[in-house]
Amino acid sequence: MKILVGYKRVVDYNVRIQVKPDGTGVVTEGVKLSANPFDDIALEEALRLREKGVAEEVVIVGIGPADLTAHLRNGLAMGANRAIHVTTAEAIQPLTAARTFLKLVEKEQPGLVILGKQAIDDDANQTGQMLAALWDRPQATFASKVEIAEGKATVTREVDAGLETIEAELPAVITTDLRLNEPRFIKLPDIMKAKSKPIEVIEFASLGVEAGGHLKTTHYAAPPKRSKGVMVNDAAELVATLKQKGLL
């Protein structure tokens, strides 16, 4: 079985995001970029399935600008067999990402697609569900445990009520939650090895992805600031303050 993994590059989760004063976006100049944390988890899960003998090949996919190569090399150093780089200068939205993944799915015929549950830049939480719909295949979102056997995935999902387990016939789309696994660290020799692994570059325009269906983002604003609070000295003062506010 082949596994396709979404491997998006985003602003690192430790960066304090600054909105540009003119409201046209957030500051990205000189800001650290990293793999979307959920995508590292997706890749780790795919690698473990390969190590268990469930899959033979793990292919990472990045849709983005020309300078994505170094990012994809990191995924290769982590252990992916090869990478597909769909090049586009423009940031693409989840519906377009899903349509792009569908084209790659038709080409690659994977048994499983593992994506992050959300990209921590747009926080959309859509691409996996959209791909599953367009592909007309099962989706198992927010996965915290995955078992593959007899042509199906048994997936435990983190839902608001607790932990839900579902069965999905393969091929299927799985999206990862944080507790699925802990991604491995990249070792130096692996970085060297990754240099010889193939990255297939595909021009976005050449895929014939259906156009249309975009949201227009017209403005970025900083979130409203909470006003500075007070410090109290002890438990009694805290209880008194809360009582005064009618909260206790």
Next chain:
Amino acid sequence: MTKILVIAEHLDGKLNPSTARAVSAAAAVKPEAIDVLVLADNADAIAAEAAKIEGVTRVLTANRTENAHALAAVLAPQVAKAAAGYSHVFAPSTTFGKDLGPRVAALLGVPQVSDVMTVEGSHTFKRPVYAGNAIVTVEADPALPVVATIRTASWPAAAIGANSAPVEALGLDVALPSHTRFVELKQGKSDRPDLQSASKVVSGGRGVGSKENFEIIYKFADRIGAAVGASRAAVDAGYVPNEMQVGQTGKIIAPELYMAIGISGAIQHLTGIKDAGTIVAINKDAEAPIFEVADIGLVGDLFKIIPELESAL
């Protein structure tokens, strides 16, 4: 014509309060009609509850045995079919709505607006990105149906009781897939208030130190009638189950009172509590970032402070 279809969320035969919040957001669009769709294997009791929500025009039911569990792959084709004639389809931005909404949107060939915080116009919305560190204004194409999930913490629940909307059964003739099957749901059983709708929440973090120690958080929460939440670190360490996680990847909540105990205040945690009325932080580290957002801060050891709080009540 502006007509909104709101997808009801329910579990064990009961309507989830998130539905009434999605109705509030629908009302803000000022539509001609707000219809609530209940997909279930036995929708009657749920539909009767939904019919009482203020602002609801009609409640539509899709009764099918396949709808016994909320599997997005099964529900989405029905919602997509029911959506004909509506300008908007709204679902709450809970794990239910996050799972279902994008699948519906893709079937309709339209984008989704995730986590609507405010309605600026019938096709213009504000939503958070970058873990809530930026708020964007987005415009959907007026020529297409809008599919959106509603950030429940941003919307009050529409009043329940004053309305009695008519209930109509929908005959949705759609073939449903059998490739996805429900196996089980392990629910954390608790008599405490529901984390997502409670007016008071007490949360513990890694500072609480162990599953056993978490008892003092439960005990204190019970004293003040609060729901109990946790940081991701506390869940990861196995102190509490996953459904108690508050934050970017857990639950986004807006209680009147939020007490963060032994929680450092990472951005991802703060995302979940930005809309809380009053935030109280108890932490032994005076430099902890939680104090930058807390309305009331108290520096000290939680194991000493909590018993003192209890005696001061």
